[in-house]
Amino acid sequence: MQHPANPIPVGILGATGTVGQRFITLLSAHPWFVIHKLGASPRSAGKTYKNAVNWKQSTPIPHAVREIIVQECKAELFAECKVIFSGLDADAAGDVEQAFRAAELAVFSNAKNYRRDPHVPLIVPLVNPSHLSIIPQQQSLCSPPLKKGFIVTNANCSTTGYIIPLAALEKSFGPIEAVLVTTMQAISGAGYPGVASLDILDNIIPHISGEEEKIEWETLKILGGVAEDDQGVKSFDMHSKHPLRVSAACNRVPVIDGHTECVSVRFARRPPPSPQQVREAMVAFTPDATALGCPSSPRHAISVHEEPDRPQPRLDRYYQDGAGVSVGRVRQCPVLDIKFVVLANNVSIGAATSSIINAEVAVLKNVIQVDE
Numbered sequence: 001m002q003h004p005a006n007p008i009p010v011g012i013l014g015a016t017g018t019v020g021q022r023f024i025t026l027l028s029a030h031p032w033f034v035i036h037k038l039g040a041s042p043r044s045a046g047k048t049y050k051n052a053v054n055w056k057q058s059t060p061i062p063h064a065v066r067e068i069i070v071q072e073c074k075a076e077l078f079a080e081c082k083v084i085f086s087g088l089d090a091d092a093a094g095d096v097e098q099a100f101r102a103a104e105l106a107v108f109s110n111a112k113n114y115r116r117d118p119h120v121p122l123i124v125p126l127v128n129p130s131h132l133s134i135i136p137q138q139q140s141l142c143s144p145p146l147k148k149g150f151i152v153t154n155a156n157c158s159t160t161g162y163i164i165p166l167a168a169l170e171k172s173f174g175p176i177e178a179v180l181v182t183t184m185q186a187i188s189g190a191g192y193p194g195v196a197s198l199d200i201l202d203n204i205i206p207h208i209s210g211e212e213e214k215i216e217w218e219t220l221k222i223l224g225g226v227a228e229d230d231q232g233v234k235s236f237d238m239h240s241k242h243p244l245r246v247s248a249a250c251n252r253v254p255v256i257d258g259h260t261e262c263v264s265v266r267f268a269r270r271p272p273p274s275p276q277q278v279r280e281a282m283v284a285f286t287p288d289a290t291a292l293g294c295p296s297s298p299r300h301a302i303s304v305h306e307e308p309d310r311p312q313p314r315l316d317r318y319y320q321d322g323a324g325v326s327v328g329r330v331r332q333c334p335v336l337d338i339k340f341v342v343l344a345n346n347v348s349i350g351a352a353t354s355s356i357i358n359a360e361v362a363v364l365k366n367v368i369q370v371d372e
Ligand SMILES: NC(=O)C1=CN([C@@H]2O[C@H](COP(=O)(O)OP(=O)(O)OC[C@H]3O[C@@H](n4cnc5c(N)ncnc54)[C@H](OP(=O)(O)O)[C@@H]3O)[C@@H](O)[C@H]2O)C=CC1
Pocket: 013, 014, 015, 016, 017, 018, 019, 020, 039, 040, 041, 042, 043, 044, 045, 073, 086, 087, 088, 089, 090, 092, 093, 110, 111, 112, 155, 156, 157, 188, 189, 190, 191, 192, 346, 347, 350, 351
């Protein structure tokens, strides 16, 4: 695939937030994308980025963005951007992202608003980048029809973390029939300031609003493939050929970054693979986005630990700069077939990194015309 010849100007919406700051950090060192515009709420608009943001990263604010004036999230102010990355709060994302798409801008969103839309792809780039194929249909169904504008969403951060090993297992061993997943989710997943310290210190909160339902249905849309009828109309298959049942239980724990998930799976195939076969399949898994040459896609998507006490958030959340996931404790499950633990950086592969790889795939597959 041809890498772009010229720098690609991009905009970031929600640039002052938790996900927005990770976008800034990653994009300021990106080989193709150049940060051109930043957007946030009217509270931040008109200020320089360094004055608008409450910077929480361990590296300094990149020099190139410090003096950029933050804009209101109005599409006409972002017209020169070839790619829009959105880390907007869900309360604002619905209207803003739709307006940007209508203005013929390519929007890569982290928000939940359009994930269920039957014409919007929900893409974990290490799993189902082929779902970009629905975009021409999305554009043709807009009123008026669009030539360049579209919305691509990435998944909930807990869905993203555990679906990468699930995809590796389906690739090697065929359909999965049932999954039980119990999450231990970091505080940063709730944005800033997020959960009050008096609620989370010395504590575990066994409820995250809407999270279990999101994991349960997003998994079906992502692993299900895209079907096409006799008239060429595309739809998301929702794993209908091989029904998959998912049960999620979500907990907030006093960890700053990195969602840990305990997963048990049952395969359709009998006999199921052994723990050693599962480990080998995960190590061997190479995402299509990596094979395609996406610069942010991890060389090794899944690190498999042999030590009995890994993965751990403090030790493993920056595996592959937060773009890969860490698996451990692969063993037999006496109720289903196999169980394991997975850790994923919720702000990186769970959010900003996924959007960036999605955009890289779109560039390499000419879904975005960067040289027009
Ligand atoms: N944190 C995570 O791990 C993950 C988050 N997500 C999703 O990503 C999105 C961002 O999350 P996160 O960064 O944690 O949230 P934050 O609360 O940290 O940041 C929200 C951002 O949205 C901006 N914003 C708020 N209201 C408006 C408005 N009315 N108009 C324009 N901009 C507005 C804020 O700007 P200002 O500073 O000016 O208020 C800020 O930049 C959410 O949709 C979230 O659900 C998805 C996966 C993981």
